[in-house]
Amino acid sequence: KGMDELWGEQTINKNITKNTDWYTEAKFAMFIHWGLYSKMAGEWDGQHYFGINEWIMKRAKINTKDYKETAKTFNPSQFDADAIAQLAVDAGMKYLVITAKHHDGFAMFDSKVSDFTITKATPYKKDVVKALQKACKKKGLKFGIYYSQTQDWFEKNGYGNNWEFNPDEADFQKYLTEKALPQIKELLTGYGEIGCIFFDTPGPIREEQVVQLKEMVEKYQPNCLINSRIGQGLGDFTTLGDNEIPSMPLDGLWETCDTHNNTWAYSNLDFNWKTQDEIIHRLIDVVSKGGNYLFNIGPKADGSVPDVSAMILRETGHWISKYKEAIYGTQPLYLGGQTQFAATQKGNKMYLFVKEWPENYTLNLPKFENKTLKAYFMDSQKEVNVSTNELSTVLTLPLMKHDAIASVIVVEFEGTPKVSTDK
Ligand code: H79
Numbered sequence: 001k002g003m004d005e006l007w008g009e010q011t012i013n014k015n016i017t018k019n020t021d022w023y024t025e026a027k028f029a030m031f032i033h034w035g036l037y038s039k040m041a042g043e044w045d046g047q048h049y050f051g052i053n054e055w056i057m058k059r060a061k062i063n064t065k066d067y068k069e070t071a072k073t074f075n076p077s078q079f080d081a082d083a084i085a086q087l088a089v090d091a092g093m094k095y096l097v098i099t100a101k102h103h104d105g106f107a108m109f110d111s112k113v114s115d116f117t118i119t120k121a122t123p124y125k126k127d128v129v130k131a132l133q134k135a136c137k138k139k140g141l142k143f144g145i146y147y148s149q150t151q152d153w154f155e156k157n158g159y160g161n162n163w164e165f166n167p168d169e170a171d172f173q174k175y176l177t178e179k180a181l182p183q184i185k186e187l188l189t190g191y192g193e194i195g196c197i198f199f200d201t202p203g204p205i206r207e208e209q210v211v212q213l214k215e216m217v218e219k220y221q222p223n224c225l226i227n228s229r230i231g232q233g234l235g236d237f238t239t240l241g242d243n244e245i246p247s248m249p250l251d252g253l254w255e256t257c258d259t260h261n262n263t264w265a266y267s268n269l270d271f272n273w274k275t276q277d278e279i280i281h282r283l284i285d286v287v288s289k290g291g292n293y294l295f296n297i298g299p300k301a302d303g304s305v306p307d308v309s310a311m312i313l314r315e316t317g318h319w320i321s322k323y324k325e326a327i328y329g330t331q332p333l334y335l336g337g338q339t340q341f342a343a344t345q346k347g348n349k350m351y352l353f354v355k356e357w358p359e360n361y362t363l364n365l366p367k368f369e370n371k372t373l374k375a376y377f378m379d380s381q382k383e384v385n386v387s388t389n390e391l392s393t394v395l396t397l398p399l400m401k402h403d404a405i406a407s408v409i410v411v412e413f414e415g416t417p418k419v420s421t422d423k
Contacts, residue, residue, distance in 0.1 A: 006151075006201040007241075011233040014252050018223045018236060022142055022195065023253060025329040026094035027287050028320070031146070031198075031257055031296035032084070033099050033264035034128075036070050036106050039301035042267035053298075054265035057104045057153050061163040064154050067104065071121035079303025081131035085139040087297075087305060091313040092320035094328070095142035097198050097294060100129050100187055102146070102265075105154025109191075113182040116154055128303075133191045142195035145187050149180050149213060149230070150203045159204055176209055181216055188220035197224055198239065198257075202231025210234050227255070240291075245282060249289040249332045256286045257294040260309050266298035273308055276315035277405050283320075283327075284353045284406060288342035290332035322379050323408045326351035333417060335366055350411040351378070357401040364392040371414040378408040386411060 037054045044060040051059075057067050088096050101107050107117040109129035119125050129145070136143040150172075152158025156165040157175035188194055197217055202210070210232040217224050228235035237253035240246060245256050261270045274282070279295065286293040297313070299305050320327060330344035330351065340356040341363065354363065367388065375386040375395060385396040401407065411417070 006203045007229075012228050012235045012238050012252050013233065016225075016236050016253070018225060020225065020236075020253060022094075023225055023237070023292065026142070027292055027327050027330075028091070028093045028283060029095040029097065029144075029255075029292060029294045030084075030088040030091065030093045031097050031264075031294045032132075032299065033102070033146075033266075033296055034299045034303075035099055035102050035104060035108060035265065036067065036074055037102070037104060038266045038299060039070055039074055041301065042263075042269040048269055050267075050269050051263065052265070053263045053267040053270075054099075054102050054104070058160065058163075063164050064161075067154070068116060068121060071106070071116075071118075072123070074118070074122040074301060075124045076128070076299075076301060076303030077124075079128060079131075079299070081128070081135035082138070084132065084299070084305065085135035085141055087310055087313060088136075088141055089139050089317075091295075091317040092324075092327075093141070093295070093317075095144055095195055096132065096136050097144035097146055097196065098129055098132050099146040101148055101152075101183060103148045103151035103153055103160060103201075105148075105152040105158060107183065109187065111183050111186055113179060113186070129187070129191060137192060143192065144196040144198060145191075145194055146198040146200070147180075147184055147187065148201070149176075149184070149199045150205050151201055152179065155179060172204065173209065176212065181212065184213070184216055185220065188217060188224070194221050194224045196227070196237075198227050199230045199235075202229055205231050207232045225253070245285050246289060246291070247337060249334050250291065253292075254290070255292045255294050256282075257296065258282060259296045260298070260312070264296055264298060266300050266306065271308075273312060276312050276319065279312065279316045280319055280405050281355055283316075284342050284355065287327055287330065288332055288344055288353065289334070319403075319405050323351075326353070326378060326408050326410075333419075335419070341365075345417055348373075348413050348415055348417070350413065350417045352395075352409040352411060354397070354402075354407045354409065357407075358397065361397045361399055363395040363397060365395065367391070367393055367420045368413065369418045369420045370416070373412040373414060375409055375411040377402055378410050379403070384409055 040056045110119040110127040151160035153161035225236045227239040261272045333343040333345040344351045375384040
């Protein structure tokens with residue numbers, strides 16, 4: 001079976017009546033993949049599994065009995081919800097999305113409709129979704145839930161486990177009615193305000209089942225934003241492909257979800273961390289195209305965030321804290337999709353992010369319909385010469401790169417900056 005089957009329709013409903021302001025202002029968020037698979041960390045039965053570790057149950061064809069056995073020693077004594085929420089704040093993130101249940105079927109919350117939960121199957125016994133929700137509330141972060149609505153490898157009626165169960169005998173509606181919908185209801189009713197819900201791999205789900213899910217979400221949380229992976233074009237915001245940044249600005253609400261290395265869940269085998277420079281460049285790319293950047297960390301089985309991952313996020317946040325105004329609450333300003341520079345806008349200002357310094361210290365931008373008033377580096381307020389000629393708007397930069405990661409130049413216009421379309 002091809003992977004295409006997992007994704008389905010990715011368009012969204014553009015006539016949202018929900019409150020979307022917080023979401024369009026937020027720009028940067030924390031995704032957390034954490035579960036029993038974090039304990040396997042890329043290894044099962046003497047074999048290494050490079051790549052996405054949250055799939056280890058399927059990739060190693062672990063049966064449900066052996067997989068459940070691992071819960072008996074899942075005891076995340078280093079887990080500190082406040083510290084994780086604080087890390088998100090320090091990184092400059094505005095909401096947080098946690099894997100309440102991934103494809104392995106294990107609930108990281110106290111579910112009444114399953115025994116396969118952190119509260120019943122582990123010695124830890126505490127509800128970590130609850131702890132994170134409270135921590136987010138305390139720190140002023142919006143809170144979101146990841147829930148794998150189709151794939152559930154622990155249930156014979158869930159989708160995806162074809163090594164232990166016979167897919168032809170699966171009653172998917174029964175799984176939906178008895179596990180997915182009740183668990184989603186629990187999450188929507190017991191965990192305060194849920195800002196957004198991230199469904200995944202719509203795959204085989206039928207339209208009337210998607211409607212059931214959507215109605216369930218909206219009955220209990222009318223303002224909860226639903227991602228496009230609910231399927232059938234019934235989501236409120238587009239989730240692009242995993243780790244995908246679009247080449248052009250997109251209409252409507254959208255999000256790029258990105259991993260810190262090459263796995264979502266923690267793996268011992270993967271130390272391919274994106275540096276703060278790479279993260280900031282990708283954030284700029286996403287925000288300049290009008291999207292949100294949902295950046296993933298994979299805590300270890302003991303609940304701690306890998307030190308290097310946390311350190312890099314704090315460095316990222318340090319840079320962002322200098323240029324907040326150029327990021328949060330802005331709108332995209334498309335300058336032709338250059339990799340060296342990109343821009344956002346607010347009011348009569350363009351915020352220009354220069355990622356690579358031009359060789360001749362001269363930056364040619366498209367012409368604008370309105371006049372430029374002045375340009376200056378955002379941090380030092382130091383003036384930058386701006387002029388226009390027949391071809392372009394020209395910025396004359398100092399010889400040296402201003403900010404090693406990305407320099408931010410504010411250009412003020414007469415009115416709202418608008419790139420001229422006439423040639
Ligand atoms: O939660 C994260 C991923 O686990 C999930 N989406 C993000 C947010 C996801 N679900 N499905 N996929 C990603 C596609 C996965 C495809 C693959 Fe594989 C899994 C490629 C390699 C491992 C399946 C198993 C195909 C080859 C081996």
